[in-house]
Amino acid sequence: MVESRRKYIVGGNWKSNGTVDFVRGLCNDTINQMKYDTDRVEVVVAPVYIHIASAKAILASHVSVAAQNISSTKNGAFTGEVSAGQVKDFGLNWVIVGHSERRTLFGETDEVVATKVARAQENGLNTILCIGETLA
Secondary structure (H helix, E strand, O other): OOOOOOOEEEEEEOOOOOOHHHHHHHHHHHHHHOOOOOOOEEEEEEOOHHHHHHHHHHOOOOEEEEEOOOOOOOOOOOOOOOOHHHHHHOOOOEEEEOOHHHHHHHOOOHHHHHHHHHHHHHOOOEEEEOOOOOOO
């Protein structure tokens, strides 16, 4: 019998932080310098939307880039939203949904988060589902 080994995921969500210089430095000086077994560990980083293209261009090919969020809607007249289809079309394979601040500050319910997960799955995105709440 062949032993099955679990692949670990190490992720970093940059929240709403980072400048162009920060992204360059973090990607070149830290993330691209990390040494790990890519057969056992997948590294996923989630920069702010405006820095995704830069991060993808700078990061080593074995580092995955995630979107920090997706819309619960499909494509359409939803100003400021980014759909799961657009994220996939842009070449990303990961998305994070259910952040505690999205739930507390923007009123996203379990139903909205479930819809986002469904949209991600419909578009072949791997989903990091946040289920924790605030420290309080």
